[in-house]
Amino acid sequence: MRALLTRLSVIVLICFALCFTFGNAFAIDALIKKKATLRTDPSTQRPPSATLSPQEEVELLDPSPTAGYYHVRTAEGDEGWIYSRNLEILPDTPVDTSPRLAPFAAPAPPPPPTGAGVASTIPSDWDRPEANRTTFHGPDGDCGTTGDGGDTITNARKNRTDVPAEYHAVTWRALQSLHYPVAGKSLTEWTPQQLAEIEPFQGVAVSVVGYLVAIKPQDHGGGESTNCHFVNPEEVDWHMALVERPGDPESTAIVVETTPRVRQSHVKWTAHALAPWLNSTAPVRISGWTMLDPEHRNHLTRFRSTLWEIHPITQLEVFQDGRWVNVDVLP
Numbered sequence: 001m002r003a004l005l006t007r008l009s010v011i012v013l014i015c016f017a018l019c020f021t022f023g024n025a026f027a028i029d030a031l032i033k034k035k036a037t038l039r040t041d042p043s044t045q046r047p048p049s050a051t052l053s054p055q056e057e058v059e060l061l062d063p064s065p066t067a068g069y070y071h072v073r074t075a076e077g078d079e080g081w082i083y084s085r086n087l088e089i090l091p092d093t094p095v096d097t098s099p100r101l102a103p104f105a106a107p108a109p110p111p112p113p114t115g116a117g118v119a120s121t122i123p124s125d126w127d128r129p130e131a132n133r134t135t136f137h138g139p140d141g142d143c144g145t146t147g148d149g150g151d152t153i154t155n156a157r158k159n160r161t162d163v164p165a166e167y168h169a170v171t172w173r174a175l176q177s178l179h180y181p182v183a184g185k186s187l188t189e190w191t192p193q194q195l196a197e198i199e200p201f202q203g204v205a206v207s208v209v210g211y212l213v214a215i216k217p218q219d220h221g222g223g224e225s226t227n228c229h230f231v232n233p234e235e236v237d238w239h240m241a242l243v244e245r246p247g248d249p250e251s252t253a254i255v256v257e258t259t260p261r262v263r264q265s266h267v268k269w270t271a272h273a274l275a276p277w278l279n280s281t282a283p284v285r286i287s288g289w290t291m292l293d294p295e296h297r298n299h300l301t302r303f304r305s306t307l308w309e310i311h312p313i314t315q316l317e318v319f320q321d322g323r324w325v326n327v328d329v330l331p
Contacts, residue, residue, distance in 0.1 A: 029058065029059050029060035029072075029089065029090055030057070030058050030059075030060055030070070030072070030082075030087045030088060030089050030090060031055055031056070031057060031058075031087070031088045031090065032052045032053065032054055032055060032056045032057075032058065032082070032086060032087065032088075033054060033085075033086050033087065033088050033139065034054055034086055034139050034140065034232045035051060035052070035053060035054065035140070035219075035230075035231045035232050036051070036052045036056075036082050036083065036086040036087075036140050037050075037051055037052075037082075037083075037140055037141070037223070037228070037229055037230060037231075038050040038051070038052055038072075038074070038078065038080035038081070038082060039069065039080055039081040039082075039141075040080060040081070041081060042065075042066045042067040042068070042069035042071075042081045043067060043069075044141050044142060044143050044144065044147075044148045044228040045148060046148055046149065047148050047149055047225065047229055048148075048222075048223075048228075048229050049078070049080055050074075050078060050080070051222065051223070051229075051231060052074065052082070056074070056075070057075055058072040058073065058074055058075075058082065058087070059072060059073045059074075060072055060089075061073055061079065065084045066081075068083060068084050068085075068141070068142065069081040069082060069083055069084060069141070070082055070084055070087055072087075083139070083140050083141035083142075085138075085139050085140075085141075086139050086140050086141075117169070118169045118170060118171055119168060119169065119170045119171070119174060120170075120171050120173070120174055121170075121174050122168070122170055122174050122175065122178060122201055122204060122206070122290070124200035124201065125200075126168060126204050127204070127205075128200075128202060128203040128204055129162070129164075129203065130203075131156060131157055131160035131162065131203060131289075132160055132161060132162040133145040133156070134159055134160065134161050134261055136159070136227070136235070136260060136261045138230055138232065138234065138235040138260065139232055139234070139235070140228075140230045140231075140232055140235060141228065141230070143159075143227055143228035143230065143235075144228075145159050146159070147159070147224070147225045147226040147227060147228050148225055148228040148229060149225050150186065150224075150225030150226070150295075151185070151186035151187055151188060151225070151294070151295060152188065153186075153187040153188055154186070154187055154226075154291070154292075154293060154294065154295070155225060155226040157202065157203060157289070157291045157311070158226045158237070158257070158259060158291065158293075158311055158312060159226060159259065159261055159312075160289065160312065161261050161262055161312070163314050164205030164287075164288075164289070164314065165205075166205065167205045167206055167207040167287045167315075168204065168205060168206050168207065169206075169207045170206050170207070170208060171208070172208055172209065172210045172242070172243075172244045172254065173244065174208075175206065175208055175254055175290065175306075175308055175310070176244070176254050176305060176306050176308070177306075178198075178201050178290075178306070178308045179197065180197065180198050180292055180294075180306075180307055180308065181194045181197050181198075183294065184294065185294050185295045185297065186294060186295070187292075187294060190294075198292050201290055201292075201308075202290065202291060202292060203289050203290060203291065204289070204290045205287075205288070205289060205290075206287070206288070206289075206290055206310065207285060207286070207287040207315075208242070208254070208256075208285070208286050208287075208310065209283050209284070209285050209286075210242035210243055210244060210254070210283060210284065210286065211242065211243050211244075211245065211246050211248070211277075211280070211281075211282075211283055211284070212240060212241065212242060212274065212277055212278050212279070212280070212284055213241045213242075213243050213248070213249070213250050213253060213278070213279055214239070214240065214241035214250050214253070214278075214303075215238055215239075215240050215271050215274060215278060216238060216239040216240070216241075217233055217236055217237075217238050217271065218231075218236040218237050218238070218239060219231050219232065219233045219235075219236045223236065224236070224237065227259075227260065230260075234260055234263070235260050236260060237257045237258065237259050237260070237311075238257060238258045238271075239255055239257055239303075240255065240256050240257065240258070241253035241254075241255060241303065241304070242254045242255070242256050242284070242286060242310075246280070246281040250302075250303055250304075251301055251302055251303065251304075251305065252305045253303065253304050253305060254304065254305070254306060254308065254309065254310070255293075255296075255299075255303070255304045255309045255311075256286045256288070256309060256310040256311065256313055257309060257310070257311040257312060257313060258312060258313045258316075259311075259312040259313075261312070262312045262313065262314060266316070266327070266328055268327055268328055268329075268330055269316060269327055269328075273327055273330055274316075274318070274327070276318075277318050277319075282318065282319050282320070283318075283319045284316070284317065284318050284319070285315075285316075285317040285318075285319070285324055286310050286313055286315075286316065287310075287313065287314055287315035287316075287317070288310040288311065288312055288313040288314040288315065289310065289311065289312060289314070290308060290309070290310060291308070291309050291310070291311040292307050292308050292309070293307055293309055293311065294307060316328075318330070
């Protein structure tokens with residue numbers, strides 16, 4: 001009997017050791033630097049399967065990157081691809097390095113017109129140059145012109161970086177009152193007749209004066225398709241609410257947006273820099289491209305009064321000491 005008990009004890013110890021070994025088989029090879037999207041393939045052609053937080057641990061399934069991505073397994077056992085710039089490879093992990101693309105740098109924008117009359121309407125015959133096509137190189141990966149899905153027509157407009165040769169000075173009301181049809185949340189679903197209603201006003205270079213009542217970087221939740229669902233602060237759009245008069249509620253606002261592709265060339269465009277003009281009696285002057293965003297109809301009467309936007313913003317000015325000052329030259 002004693003021999004039998006001894007054998008059973010040995011078997012239990014072996015089983016325990018095996019269970020401990022397999023239960024702790026996860027190898028920590030790398031740490032997530034910033035918020036990172038886990039992809040189903042080494043690209044941003046499809047939406048991510050998950051978002052990982054900074055300092056999360058992952059296992060490298062292959063020490064060599066593919067198209068700038070590492071094949072990894074998370075602590076929960078999910079497999080996917082993480083952009084190489086967003087991983088800190090731990091010591092003693094063999095790594096193959098590959099060339100990296102330099103960030104896109106847009107040319108400095110010209111100043112808006114001064115001394116000219118301000119138009120109270122936006123005519124249908126103003127120039128609407130074709131948007132350029134860009135790729136954004138961020139810490140969580142490269143994001144193409146149309147993002148990783150969604151409304152590819154609208155995303156291409158949002159992601160332009162070309163700077164107007166000049167801006168049309170228009171009133172806040174001229175932009176806010178532009179018409180649009182009741183239609184789907186994506187321009188890819190609109191009929192030719194519906195698209196024809198907005199096309200004469202899409203992509204016009206305008207300059208509008210108003211008052212900021214909200215600045216909302218989209219660095220939370222699951223991100224937006226236009227930015228490949230990236231959620232690090234330097235990789236997201238800012239939704240800013242511009243109202244006509246000081247004290248007007250956000251529900252009456254026009255939404256104007258900065259994008260990460262344009263902000264790369266404007267390091268002083270920060271929420272901190274704009275804070276003195278938020279909920280202030282001092283105005284701001286927003287210059288950029290007109291664009292209709294059909295996705296946010298559910299925000300009407302709550303966070304905006306129209307689907308028309310200035311998106312992207314290509315120049316930011318604030319009224320200070322009796323004159324307009326470009327945010328790029330603020331202290």
